[in-house]
Amino acid sequence: MGRLSERERIIEILMIEHPERAPIARSTVSRLVSKYFATGTVKEVQRGGRTHVSEEMKLNVLLEVEENPHCSTRQIGLNNNIDHSTVVKLLKKEKCHPYKVHLLHELNEDDPDRRLDFCEEIMFRCDGEEIPTF
Numbered sequence: 001m002g003r004l005s006e007r008e009r010i011i012e013i014l015m016i017e018h019p020e021r022a023p024i025a026r027s028t029v030s031r032l033v034s035k036y037f038a039t040g041t042v043k044e045v046q047r048g049g050r051t052h053v054s055e056e057m058k059l060n061v062l063l064e065v066e067e068n069p070h071c072s073t074r075q076i077g078l079n080n081n082i083d084h085s086t087v088v089k090l091l092k093k094e095k096c097h098p099y100k101v102h103l104l105h106e107l108n109e110d111d112p113d114r115r116l117d118f119c120e121e122i123m124f125r126c127d128g129e130e131i132p133t134f
Contacts, residue, residue: 009042053086061090 009032036042057080064076073091077084091097124130 003044006041006043053082053090057082058090058094061087062094062096065091065096 032042039045060080061076061082064071064079072084073087074084077087080087
């Protein structure tokens with residue numbers, strides 16, 4: 001059965017003639033009557049779909065990220081009553097990418113000298129020369 005308007009559904013329930021249509025199936029009438037008694041209407045039930053995120057909600061999320069950049073997307077979602085995947089998509093759309101800064105090594109004053117010594121040693125080894133000792 002194709003999509004019917006509310007008027008067409010009511011007509012089917014009332015069994016008014018439809019000369020241009022095939023006879024109405026008993027299951028169709030039964031389903032529409034059940035729907036009417038359950039919901040009080042024969043209109044289509046609104047189905048779920050993508051929820052719209054308002055501009056105010058977007059601003060709230062972006063402000064929260066700016067105030068606390070180390071907050072997780074899950075926590076931001078909980079704070080704003082939206083799913084964390086929506087927060088991730090919103091941040092990605094705004095060119096905000098999640099990352100955490102990890103300081104692995106501390107740079108020392110003598111690092112440039114040691115890097116230079118290392119490079120010279122590798123160059124001597126590649127040329128097959130003896131490494132001079134100073």
